[in-house]
Amino acid sequence: MLSGQDAAQVLRPGLAYLNVRRSSRRRAEEAARVVDQSGGPDRLIRDIARRELTLRSLRAERQLALEMAVDEQAEVQELERQWREAEEIAEIADGTLSSSPQLEEELRRLKRKAGDQPNG
Numbered sequence: 001m002l003s004g005q006d007a008a009q010v011l012r013p014g015l016a017y018l019n020v021r022r023s024s025r026r027r028a029e030e031a032a033r034v035v036d037q038s039g040g041p042d043r044l045i046r047d048i049a050r051r052e053l054t055l056r057s058l059r060a061e062r063q064l065a066l067e068m069a070v071d072e073q074a075e076v077q078e079l080e081r082q083w084r085e086a087e088e089i090a091e092i093a094d095g096t097l098s099s100s101p102q103l104e105e106e107l108r109r110l111k112r113k114a115g116d117q118p119n120g
Contacts, residue, residue, distance in 0.1 A: 007049075008074055011066070011070045012067070012070055012074060014055065015055070015063060015064075015066060015067035015070060027060060027061055027064055030065075031061045031064035031065040031067075031068055034065035035065045038065070040069075041069035041073050042069075042073065044065060044066065045066070045069050045073065
């Protein structure tokens with residue numbers, strides 16, 4: 001039995017395979033409605049997991065809804081990861097570009113030391 005990220009990694013291609021042969025615009029709209037009526041992607045996934053339903057036991061539009069929910073959840077997690085990475089980079093850049101009295105004094109000391117060195 002898989003859970004968390006392991007389950008999502010297996011579910012995404014498995015659901016895509018199951019749904020590719022029977023997808024249609026109407027079925028996609030029905031699946032989107034299932035996700036909405038369930039209270040969103042996270043609640044749909046939790047509900048199916050809590051009830052320990054198998055993929056084969058789900059109606060086609062519910063399978064597609066689960067695929068949509070798992071995909072959306074994976075996309076949100078990836079966006080959050082990218083956001084955290086961007087924040088870390090911004091913090092690093094802010095630290096490099098900002099100044100403090102100690103930093104200014106150290107820069108002056110290094111410049112004086114560099115000026116005392118012979119060229120060449």
